Amino acid sequence: MTRAKLSDYLAEELQINRFRDYCPNGVQVEGREQIKRIVTGVTASLALLEKAVHLKADAILVHHGYFWRGEDMRVIGQKHKRLKLLLEHDISLFAYHFPLDMHAQLGNNAQLAQQLSLLPKARFGEDDLGWIGIAEDASLRTVGQLVAQIEARLGRKPLLIGDPEQLVAKIAWCTGAAQNMLDQAISAGASVYLSGEISEPTVHLARESGVAYLACGHHATERYGIQALGQHLAEKFGLAHHFVDIDNPV
Incomplete structure (x- = not known):
């Protein structure tokens, strides 16, 4: 083409x-x-x-x-x-x-939800950038279990600010450098918020609000949208497609 x-x-x-x-x-x-x-x-x-x-x-x-x-x-x-x-x-x-x-199907937030078996229920934040929902597996009850699932699916252990024994109810997420959306996730009713990066003020807000924060890696949370997009184009237009993962610890 x-x-x-x-x-x-x-x-x-x-x-x-x-x-x-x-x-x-x-x-x-x-x-x-x-x-x-x-x-x-x-x-x-x-x-x-x-x-x-x-x-x-x-x-x-x-x-x-x-x-x-x-x-x-x-x-x-x-x-x-x-x-x-x-x-x-x-x-x-x-x-x-x-x-x-x-993007509702190919986007980073949609693809991260698939990777972590999260069921989206609503959006929040400017341009509805943040997503909020629940765990697909009803047996996933604690933040510690969610940490273990993220580590298994993404291949890296997230940084947790919060109590691993805390019960999981609504889970909010936004990939990449979306730590500044924590306050909006709190307003949306989240009990847990996960993103890619974390900053110094995020720690204090998570502790004070009681909403657990999981920093899962900017790169790690954003590997999946671009792969899905490339595969979509390959299938739709018959293009050869190669995803190249250049590791990044951030």
Whole structure:
């Protein structure tokens, strides 16, 4: 398929014009016009680009791309190295930030719910970015059991702020750097809130509110949306798809 057709399809499917975001969503770097092989990954790091070159990708799709609001606009240093590699190999870069978080089936929050067997019941926060629901398994009763499930499913132990013996009722979640949504999760009636990252004020708010907080890893919680998107495109358009997981401890 053509780069333009893929771009148009993703713009409509992910409703990119709906969001006020910190970066441009869609094609960030133009490569060759015809796309037959795509590589997906969480972040457009140099390591991901190099792997895509090795896999002979025509396009790379990521959640975290380039040209973030407030960043240095000069094409120097690592930005120069990354862009040079893309341009030299004529590879397109597509990036989708909030639109990929939000999609009801392919998005990061939807896919994390599938990974952790959570049943969404409602949304909360600006643009309904946060999700809230219950555990699919009724035998999952305590925060400690939820911690164990997350560790088993995501491959890393989350940082818990709270009592592992606390009972689980409503579970709220938002992937990535959404620790500042804890207060909104509390207002939505959550007994547990899980996200990717944590910050110093989050600890105090969790302790004072009695709502358990689980920091599960920014990268770890956002591996699944981009994979689902790539697989969707492969099935719909007959594209070859490779997901590349560049490990990140954050």
